[in-house]
Amino acid sequence: MFxxxxxxxxxxxxxxxxxxxxxxxxxxxVLLEVRxxxxxxxxxxxxxxxxxxxxxxxxxxxQTRAHHSAHFDWSYPSDNPEMRALYTRAKQGQWNSDTTLxxxxxxxxxxPATPLLPDGFLDFEALxxxxxxxxxxxxxxxxxxxxxxxxxxxxxxxxxxxxxxAQVTEAVQFFDGKLYGATQVMDEGRHVEVFHRYLDxxxxxxxQVNDNLFVIIDALMADGRWDMKFLGMQIMVEGLALGAxxxxxxxxxxxxLRELLKYVIQDEARHVHYGVLALRDHMKLLSGSExxxxxxxxxxxxxxxxxxxxxxxxxxxxxxxxxxxDKWREFVTHTPGMHEFRQTMFSRLVPNLREIGLITPRLxxxxxKVGLLQYMGGLAADRLDGDxxxxxxxxxx
Amino acid sequence: MLAERLPRSWNVALEQLRRDVNVLRRRxxxxxxxxxxxRGRRPATPDQERxxxxxxxxxxxxxxIAGVVPEAAGAVTLVLREHDGGAFDFRPGQFFTxxxxxxxxxxxxxxxxxxAPGEPELHLTxxxxxxxRVSPLLARLQRGDRLRVRGPFGxxxxxxxxxxxxxxxxxLVLVAGGAGITPLASIARSVLARxxxxxxxxxxxxxxxxxxxxxxxxxxxxxxHGHRLALVHVTGRLDRTRSSHALDALPLASHPHAxxxxxxxxxxxxxxxxxxxxxxxxxxxxxIERFSIGPRPQVATSSAAVAAAVGPGARPxxxxxxxxxHRTTALPGATVLEAGLAAGAPMPFSCAVGGCGACKxxxxxxxxxxxxxxxxxxxxxxxxxxxxxxxxxxxPCVVEVVDEPGGA
Numbered sequence: 139m140f141x142x143x144x145x146x147x148x149x150x151x152x153x154x155x156x157x158x159x160x161x162x163x164x165x166x167x168v169l170l171e172v173r174x175x176x177x178x179x180x181x182x183x184x185x186x187x188x189x190x191x192x193x194x195x196x197x198x199x200x201q202t203r204a205h206h207s208a209h210f211d212w213s214y215p216s217d218n219p220e221m222r223a224l225y226t227r228a229k230q231g232q233w234n235s236d237t238t239l240x241x242x243x244x245x246x247x248x249x250p251a252t253p254l255l256p257d258g259f260l261d262f263e264a265l266x267x268x269x270x271x272x273x274x275x276x277x278x279x280x281x282x283x284x285x286x287x288x289x290x291x292x293x294x295x296x297x298x299x300x301x302x303x304a305q306v307t308e309a310v311q312f313f314d315g316k317l318y319g320a321t322q323v324m325d326e327g328r329h330v331e332v333f334h335r336y337l338d339x340x341x342x343x344x345x346q347v348n349d350n351l352f353v354i355i356d357a358l359m360a361d362g363r364w365d366m367k368f369l370g371m372q373i374m375v376e377g378l379a380l381g382a383x384x385x386x387x388x389x390x391x392x393x394x395l396r397e398l399l400k401y402v403i404q405d406e407a408r409h410v411h412y413g414v415l416a417l418r419d420h421m422k423l424l425s426g427s428e429x430x431x432x433x434x435x436x437x438x439x440x441x442x443x444x445x446x447x448x449x450x451x452x453x454x455x456x457x458x459x460x461x462x463x464d465k466w467r468e469f470v471t472h473t474p475g476m477h478e479f480r481q482t483m484f485s486r487l488v489p490n491l492r493e494i495g496l497i498t499p500r501l502x503x504x505x506x507k508v509g510l511l512q513y514m515g516g517l518a519a520d521r522l523d524g525d526x527x528x529x530x531x532x533x534x535x
Numbered sequence: 536m537l538a539e540r541l542p543r544s545w546n547v548a549l550e551q552l553r554r555d556v557n558v559l560r561r562r563x564x565x566x567x568x569x570x571x572x573x574r575g576r577r578p579a580t581p582d583q584e585r586x587x588x589x590x591x592x593x594x595x596x597x598x599x600i601a602g603v604v605p606e607a608a609g610a611v612t613l614v615l616r617e618h619d620g621g622a623f624d625f626r627p628g629q630f631f632t633x634x635x636x637x638x639x640x641x642x643x644x645x646x647x648x649x650x651a652p653g654e655p656e657l658h659l660t661x662x663x664x665x666x667x668r669v670s671p672l673l674a675r676l677q678r679g680d681r682l683r684v685r686g687p688f689g690x691x692x693x694x695x696x697x698x699x700x701x702x703x704x705x706x707l708v709l710v711a712g713g714a715g716i717t718p719l720a721s722i723a724r725s726v727l728a729r730x731x732x733x734x735x736x737x738x739x740x741x742x743x744x745x746x747x748x749x750x751x752x753x754x755x756x757x758x759x760h761g762h763r764l765a766l767v768h769v770t771g772r773l774d775r776t777r778s779s780h781a782l783d784a785l786p787l788a789s790h791p792h793a794x795x796x797x798x799x800x801x802x803x804x805x806x807x808x809x810x811x812x813x814x815x816x817x818x819x820x821x822x823i824e825r826f827s828i829g830p831r832p833q834v835a836t837s838s839a840a841v842a843a844a845v846g847p848g849a850r851p852x853x854x855x856x857x858x859x860x861h862r863t864t865a866l867p868g869a870t871v872l873e874a875g876l877a878a879g880a881p882m883p884f885s886c887a888v889g890g891c892g893a894c895k896x897x898x899x900x901x902x903x904x905x906x907x908x909x910x911x912x913x914x915x916x917x918x919x920x921x922x923x924x925x926x927x928x929x930x931p932c933v934v935e936v937v938d939e940p941g942g943a
Contacts, residue, residue, distance in 0.1 A: 158565050192558050195568040196555075196568070196731060197731025450570075452570070458567070
């Protein structure tokens with residue numbers, strides 16, 4: 139990232155300071171990737187609030203300001219048959235979290251019969267090569283930490299999705315979209331409930347919101363344009379979540395978590411579909427310059443998303459002061475479980491971006507440079523439904 | 536205070552600025568923010584209802600000892616777990632009553648929780664008293680043993696987190712002597728973890744430096760929370776002069792809204808209270824835990840004792856609560872409170888060792904013998920009040936729970 143000279147300079151500092159420097163430089167690098175000044179204007183304030191001031195970790199409450207306007211329509215038009223159909227499907231797909239899931243299941247994160255994550259998810263040999271040798275119990279505890287961390291970030295993402303869904307429901311101009319949006323608000327509320335209940339009563343651990351995730355949520359809450367909220371939340375955050383839930387669903391052997399994810403995935407598939415429906419036509423109506431701004435914005439957010447999955451919070455809990463932060467980044471990037479996570483997440487996200495027309499020849503080299511181009515092939519969400527997704531995942535498992 | 540005269544929106548912005556600057560300062564010093572969220576109290580979900588029922592009940596329950604941690608000065612921390620692994624629900628500062636079998640008699644002792652609530656573990660830190668009947672037995676317990684407890688009880692508490700507004704943070708000055716650190720450790724841990732803007736100053740007195748319990752844990756807490764925890768150790772007797780000096784050294788102690796929590800041996804407590812009075816701190820800003828009220832007489836609850844007692848020695852007791860009369864029988868040695876709770880009478884109580892006055896009842900007929908010393912005032916005694924928790928009926932009697940407007 140930054141040249142060998144910077145590296146040499148910082149290596150003179152104590153490890154704690156080196157780590158802080160690494161964090162600053164990493165944040166700076168994300169911002170320096172921004173080419174379009176308009177994207178910088180919309181992301182930089184959120185970037186400073188999230189990456190520099192760490193507002194998401196300052197304690198309760200975190201307050202963000204919204205700038206969108208609510209779009210009323212007193213004529214109640216039936217204006218989008220596809221969204222209407224999705225609304226009907228969403229009504230039928232509602233489920234009661236108290237009765238649908240077997241909360242009586244007792245969850246033991248250390249039970250070898252029902253591991254949260256599969257063996258080999260973390261490459262302990264690579265960790266040992268970095269000088270960190272863990273005994274069997276510690277390995278189990280680290281895997282448990284990583285699983286709790288991942289689910290904590292899903293939970294925080296769902297809180298963002300809940301508020302964004304509410305804002306989008308106000309701001310969107312399709313009336314059928316508003317009706318559908320109301321079901322999504324309910325869905326997200328339920329997801330917050332079930333993820334939190336699982337973490338609180340079963341895993342008994344909750345991590346702080348990741349700074350990169352917070353930047354995305356903060357930027358979405360503040361952006362006044364409904365299509366940016368859609369793009370960010372429905373396509374990027376939800377699209378990635380769909381990929382992540384799918385991987386976890388395939389990998390976990392813990393029965394309650396599997397059941398929970400199965401239901402959440404079915405809801406999420408609708409949410410991403412909604413985003414594709416709303417944006418596909420809208421993007422065609424935008425001027426060239428407006429569209430370019432969105433293309434760049436989506437690329438930046440994809441980059442933030444990729445960095446979101448580096449599990450620095452687990453590092454801070456376990457290895458801060460023992461292992462340099464950049465070594466951890468290298469480890470997490472290459473450890474098999476997290477690698478596969480990124481694969482599936484982006485293999486869901488990139489086709490959706492392509493479908494709404496945001497991956498253009500202009501952007502291809504940049505996607506390629508950060509290694510995201512390989513995911514272009516898959517099916518977009520409008521051709522996949524929840525049941526299809528689950529069936530596909532079950533086949534793959 | 537300037538902050539109170541500014542419009543609310545300015546205060547919000549100022550508070551945000553303060554938090555931002557705090558983060559930048561920490562990061563510049565090479566410290567990040569804590570990676571984990573401390574999980575606090577939540578409205579009941581079906582899983583948690585059990586926990587809450589349990590905590591409401593005064594029933595004796597058995598906890599498993601999951602670990603024994605040696606502390607300084609011969610103290611030990613018993614790490615306890617519920618059999619279902621559920622979280623412990625109590626208010627920071629509250630205590631649990633431990634029931635121990637000593638030669639066939641059940642003897643009770645009260646120990647404050649020293650960790651924060653909401654965790655799947657309960658930490659009771661026990662200082663061994665030489666020649667004591669109970670603490671040496673407790674100190675010999677091992678992982679895998681079981682311990683019978685009731686609780687939580689006590690009103691030496693800070694209120695639940697959700698009462699606190701970040702824009703009106705709490706300022707607490709904690710004064711501990713010796714083993715009196717335990718409830719204050721619980722208060723410090725939970726307030727610092729859950730209230731990002733609240734601040735704490737802790738004065739901790741010990742006869743010798745090697746008697747300091749939780750020394751390292753407190754240092755770690757201070758490192759983690761920076762300026763939000765000021766720590767002053769006093770070695771030697773915490774008399775009035777030393778108290779004044781210690782308080783002078785802490786800016787928080789001069790804050791007009793600071794609240795004081797004092798817990799330690801009787802002698803120390805009186806000196807600290809005198810020092811606070813001299814500084815003009817009003818009594819309603821001071822909470823006191825009376826933790827050494829002397830050995831408790833045994834209570835007849837073991838089944839052998841009960842079998843022996845159901846005879847001519849049992850005394851009929853009638854308890855009037857809000858126009859209802861609950862009739863029960865007190866076994867020899869049983870208190871009015873125990874008899875009443877056993878009969879399902881909704882009697883108020885808190886410390887259960889004669890120290891808080893919450894269980895005060897009026898004797899209408901008969902006589903009740905009350906352990907001394909206790910916290911009843913002369914006026915209350917003259918008016919016929921006794922403390923149900925340390926009062927034993929001498930014969931048939933009738934008592935009444937008197938509702939006092941604004942009373943405890």
